[in-house]
Amino acid sequence: MKHLLSINDLGAxxxxxxCRLADLFTxxxxxxxxxxxxxxxxxxxxxxxxDSTRTRLSFEVAARRLSADVMGFSVSxxxxxxxxxxxxxxxxxxxxxxxxxxxxxxxxxxxxQVTGWTSAGVINAGDGWHxxxxxxxxxCYTIRDRLGSVxxxxxxxxxxxxxxxxxxxxxxxxxxxxxxxxxxxxxTLLPPAVDSWPVDVSFSLDAVLSDCDVVYGxxxxxxxxxxxxxxxxxxxxxxxxxxxxxxxxxPVGALVMHPGPxxxxxxxxxxxxxxxxxxxxxxxxxxxxVRMAVLYLLLAADPDLHPEGEAS
Amino acid sequence: xxxRERRRTPPYGGVFSARTRVMEAEDIKRATWRMAHEIIxxxxxxxxxxxxxxQTGGVWLAEDVVGALHEIEGAKPPLGTLDVAFHRDDIGxxxxxxxxxxxxxxxxxxxxxxxxxxxLYTGRTIRAALDALNSYGRPRTVQLAVMVxxxxxxxxxxxxxxxxxxxxxRDEMVDAHRDGVDxxxxxx
Amino acid sequence: MSTVIKGGLVIDQTGERTADVVVDDGRIVAVGTDxxxxxxxxxxxxxxxxxxxxxxxxxxxxxxxxxxxIETGSWAAIRGGFSAVVAMxxxxxxIDCAAVVQEVLALGxxxxxxxxxxxxxxxxxxxxxxxPMAEMAELGVRLFTDDGNGVQEAGLMxxxxxxxxxxxxxxxxxxxxxxxxxxxxxxxxxxxxxxxIPGVPAEAEELMxxxxxxxxRFTGAPVHFQHxxxxxxxxxxxxxxxxxxAVTAEAATHHFTLTDEDCASYDPVFKVxxxxxxxxxxxxxxxxxxxxxxxxxxxDHAPHTMDAKERPFxxxxxxxxxxxxxxxxxxxELNLPVAEVxxxxxxRPAAIAGLKGVHGxxxxxxxxxxxxxxxPQETWTVDPHDTASRSRNNPYAERTVxxxxxxxxxxxxxxxxxxxxxx
Numbered sequence: 001m002k003h004l005l006s007i008n009d010l011g012a013x014x015x016x017x018x019c020r021l022a023d024l025f026t027x028x029x030x031x032x033x034x035x036x037x038x039x040x041x042x043x044x045x046x047x048x049x050x051d052s053t054r055t056r057l058s059f060e061v062a063a064r065r066l067s068a069d070v071m072g073f074s075v076s077x078x079x080x081x082x083x084x085x086x087x088x089x090x091x092x093x094x095x096x097x098x099x100x101x102x103x104x105x106x107x108x109x110x111x112x113q114v115t116g117w118t119s120a121g122v123i124n125a126g127d128g129w130h131x132x133x134x135x136x137x138x139x140c141y142t143i144r145d146r147l148g149s150v151x152x153x154x155x156x157x158x159x160x161x162x163x164x165x166x167x168x169x170x171x172x173x174x175x176x177x178x179x180x181x182x183x184x185x186x187x188t189l190l191p192p193a194v195d196s197w198p199v200d201v202s203f204s205l206d207a208v209l210s211d212c213d214v215v216y217g218x219x220x221x222x223x224x225x226x227x228x229x230x231x232x233x234x235x236x237x238x239x240x241x242x243x244x245x246x247x248x249x250x251p252v253g254a255l256v257m258h259p260g261p262x263x264x265x266x267x268x269x270x271x272x273x274x275x276x277x278x279x280x281x282x283x284x285x286x287x288x289x290v291r292m293a294v295l296y297l298l299l300a301a302d303p304d305l306h307p308e309g310e311a312s
Numbered sequence: 313x314x315x316r317e318r319r320r321t322p323p324y325g326g327v328f329s330a331r332t333r334v335m336e337a338e339d340i341k342r343a344t345w346r347m348a349h350e351i352i353x354x355x356x357x358x359x360x361x362x363x364x365x366x367q368t369g370g371v372w373l374a375e376d377v378v379g380a381l382h383e384i385e386g387a388k389p390p391l392g393t394l395d396v397a398f399h400r401d402d403i404g405x406x407x408x409x410x411x412x413x414x415x416x417x418x419x420x421x422x423x424x425x426x427x428x429x430x431x432l433y434t435g436r437t438i439r440a441a442l443d444a445l446n447s448y449g450r451p452r453t454v455q456l457a458v459m460v461x462x463x464x465x466x467x468x469x470x471x472x473x474x475x476x477x478x479x480x481x482r483d484e485m486v487d488a489h490r491d492g493v494d495x496x497x498x499x500x
Numbered sequence: 501m502s503t504v505i506k507g508g509l510v511i512d513q514t515g516e517r518t519a520d521v522v523v524d525d526g527r528i529v530a531v532g533t534d535x536x537x538x539x540x541x542x543x544x545x546x547x548x549x550x551x552x553x554x555x556x557x558x559x560x561x562x563x564x565x566x567x568x569x570i571e572t573g574s575w576a577a578i579r580g581g582f583s584a585v586v587a588m589x590x591x592x593x594x595i596d597c598a599a600v601v602q603e604v605l606a607l608g609x610x611x612x613x614x615x616x617x618x619x620x621x622x623x624x625x626x627x628x629x630x631x632p633m634a635e636m637a638e639l640g641v642r643l644f645t646d647d648g649n650g651v652q653e654a655g656l657m658x659x660x661x662x663x664x665x666x667x668x669x670x671x672x673x674x675x676x677x678x679x680x681x682x683x684x685x686x687x688x689x690x691x692x693x694x695x696x697i698p699g700v701p702a703e704a705e706e707l708m709x710x711x712x713x714x715x716x717r718f719t720g721a722p723v724h725f726q727h728x729x730x731x732x733x734x735x736x737x738x739x740x741x742x743x744x745x746a747v748t749a750e751a752a753t754h755h756f757t758l759t760d761e762d763c764a765s766y767d768p769v770f771k772v773x774x775x776x777x778x779x780x781x782x783x784x785x786x787x788x789x790x791x792x793x794x795x796x797x798x799x800d801h802a803p804h805t806m807d808a809k810e811r812p813f814x815x816x817x818x819x820x821x822x823x824x825x826x827x828x829x830x831x832x833e834l835n836l837p838v839a840e841v842x843x844x845x846x847x848r849p850a851a852i853a854g855l856k857g858v859h860g861x862x863x864x865x866x867x868x869x870x871x872x873x874x875x876p877q878e879t880w881t882v883d884p885h886d887t888a889s890r891s892r893n894n895p896y897a898e899r900t901v902x903x904x905x906x907x908x909x910x911x912x913x914x915x916x917x918x919x920x921x922x923x
Contacts, residue, residue, distance in 0.1 A: 005436065023413065024395065024397075024398075024413060024414070027413055027414050027415070028398065028414075028447075030446055031447040032447065032448060032449055033446065033447040033448075034447070035447065036398035036399055036444070036447070037398070037399055038398040038399070039398075046712075066398075085807060085810060085811065086811070086812065087810050101850075105812060107812030107813060107814045107815060108696040108697050108766070108812075108813060108814065109694055109695065109697070109766025109813045110766075110812050112765070112766040113766055113767075113810070113812070127696070128696050128697070128814070129696035129698075130695060130696030130697075131696065142785075155468075164697065165696060168694075168696060191693040192688045192689060192692060192693045192699055192701075193688075193690040193693045194693065195695065196690040197693070215743075236922050278551075296398075
């Protein structure tokens with residue numbers, strides 16, 4: 001695998017392979033010195049056109065724990081503000097010889113475009129409303145860690161699905177592993193042509209609450225109110241918020257997940273986030289091991305290289 | 313670990329064809345017991361001794377060594393496993409995906425670590441293992457036990473405890489397991 | 501000096517016949533057998549047709565000369581067999597008053613094909629105040645459009661239609677309701693959903709088609725629909741024509757060739773407005789061209805610089821090249837008799853543009869010599885770098901197509917000989 005642009009690049013086998021490797025990297029992360037020399041000499045460049053704390057830090061920690069060098073690049077401090085095109089920036093960074101580019105951009109498809117402009121591997125760290133594959137991978141890993149497997153689980157994805165790259169990647173990842181996914185949102189926050197997605201759709205959270213293994217909440221942004229997609233956030237919370245009352249009706253052991261950052265009190269009540277079945281911190285922790293696995297798969301296990309030298 | 317793993321790793325993935333049996337199960341058992349005695353002798357008992365088997369080929373031998381130590385001394389030293397894939401110096405030179413977990417549920421600081429592997433060849437796995445051990449602490453001493461030393465070292469590494477010294481050619485393959493050690497070739 | 505086009509199959513609105521055509525002093529002087537002239541253009545195995553007329557070309561001048569000029573765009577037209585193009589008014593400054601019309605016509609006079617210009621319906625194409633259509637009509641402007649924008653307000657469109665009818669000119673509408681289309685960058689449907697690209701629903705176009713049919717019926721003024729792209733639009737136009745409403749329509753080459761699935765590459769070269777639609781809409785465009793619901797093929801030739809088309813999909817400008825590939829795509833994709841394709845490219849658009857008798861045939865003695873000779877069988881592979889345009893945003897790269905223009909004659913001047921431009 002040369003690039004990770006979409007969950008589709010992996011398929012079920014690939015997702016399982018990432019999870020298996022992530023197990024090994026979880027152990028590495030627990031060592032007194034949580035660092036291995038696996039990617040010594042490799043350089044990973046971070047190309048973040050959009051603010052991000054957790055994803056960017058997670059990739060950086062992952063790369064460093066594999067002993068890769070990290071090249072940082074952020075919009076505020078770069079020539080992008082002087083009007084440089086993405087292509088020129090990619091060319092410039094590529095000239096410094098990175099082995100992988102981790103790309104985040106507010107526009108869908110930019111990581112796809114970048115692959116045409118560099119010989120480095122490209123990892124999509126979130127593009128517009130399109131995809132955020134490593135988030136979906138760490139979510140699969142978290143579910144697998146808590147519930148044993150993703151297959152057969154009933155997963156409710158709740159909130160602003162239309163504008164969510166996380167939702168697109170998660171739907172693909174969960175369903176390809178054999179989970180049953182139900183999207184729950186007001187119709188204005190569902191994507192167009194949702195009947196072409198491999199999911200069920202419900203407009204009522206109360207109708208599906210008592211019959212699921214995971215509730216996966218998505219961030220509902222204040223702008224949605226201004227765009228007339230929602231009458232008010234208050235009405236949203238009343239109808240679709242995971243309140244304390246609703247959380248109490250979840251089956252025992254059902255997980256509450258969220259990719260963060262959370263609008264506390266809008267999509268999920270603060271008390272629910274503190275319950276032991278809420279996995280937000282685990283998701284962040286697993287993010288490092290999963291991203292180590294992705295970097296390792298892309299940069300260490302190059303199947304095109306012909307073997308040479310003797311082993312043992 | 314290397315012999316077995318290398319055979320399973322594409323494009324090496326051929327089939328091992330045994331030509332000569334060089335050790336029988338009984339020989340292996342005797343050698344294991346002898347090495348156990350030597351470990352006790354070298355360390356003046358088992359105080360502060362921990363055993364670490366290298367994934368995947370060294371694990372069975374590490375288990376058997378611990379079993380023998382237990383029977384001899386009546387005490388069971390802690391047993392861990394170590395996968396060195398992330399520490400190898402040939403990552404990127406050949407396809408290499410780690411297969412087994414590292415599990416070292418004890419502190420290595422100040423301990424005498426006996427690393428156990430089935431076959432010692434170029435020494436690169438051991439170099440990687442020494443590197444990996446550093447992540448877990450600072451042992452007082454590290455010793456190496458192998459069932460077969462087949463020569464062809466590429467690094468200044470020598471074993472402390474050896475089941476059998478076996479002269480080989482580079483194109484030969486050694487397959488070591490509980491039931492015996494075979495010398496043969498990989499048939500593609 | 502006379503020129504004879506030898507041995508071709510002559511096709512015009514009067515029919516087909518194998519004949520030689522002699523051109524002299526800007527006019528066709530003879531059509532018959534065994535004719536001779538000073539220069540001989542071989543047309544054996546080829547079709548001799550009226551020069552094509554493009555109702556919809558963005559020549560980018562004034563204002564965006566880095567993407568195209570009237571001269572380079574005209575050469576692209578010549579290579580595509582067009583003897584006349586109608587320039588769209590979304591330039592900078594926009595073509596919304598006599599001064600800009602004069603500038604464009606002056607530049608056009610030096611171009612190798614006949615350049616006509618449209619004028620804007622409203623001042624600066626902003627949809628607020630009527631542009632001075634009468635002063636532009638006096639300079640020969642026959643088609644008025646705010647292309648790039650639809651006229652949003654129904655009341656204003658009604659007044660524009662009434663005013664235009666009095667001048668004997670025609671209004672052409674870019675049908676798109678902004679409040680539905682705003683923020684969209686491709687067709688809203690299964691593919692936009694999957695790709696995470698904000699969409700434009702088909703209804704954004706159809707609502708305006710519906711409204712303008714009603715306004716045309718109400719005012720009696722003709723309206724021409726530009727680049728129709730949906731099944732619903734074409735069905736409404738078909739029904740309106742049957743009911744005797746004075747509407748005409750064009751379809752762009754890409755709308756009968758490409759689909760929204762092409763956007764899956766995230767290559768902005770596939771971004772266009774109206775957007776590429778699903779296969780069913782593409783098929784409806786083909787049906788509309790076949791049964792006469794749609795009058796003409798237009799190119800919507802829209803050059804953009806490489807830089808502009810390498811932006812992220814949602815930041816890149818819409819539009820794709822079309823002049824040099826229109827004939828080949830029509831012959832390859834439409835599965836229509838050659839004569840019908842010729843009609844869709846020549847006499848039918850010529851009638852809408854008010855060019856009857858000048859462009860679009862018939863090929864008879866004493867008619868102006870605006871002609872195109874093409875080989876309907878030659879297959880070739882599209883190469884975006886082999887172009888007369890200043891831009892390279894050609895979505896048909898590597899596509900193998902059938903039908904190639906060999907010679908083009910404009911006003912009696914042979915400007916293209918065996919695909920070679922003759923300045």
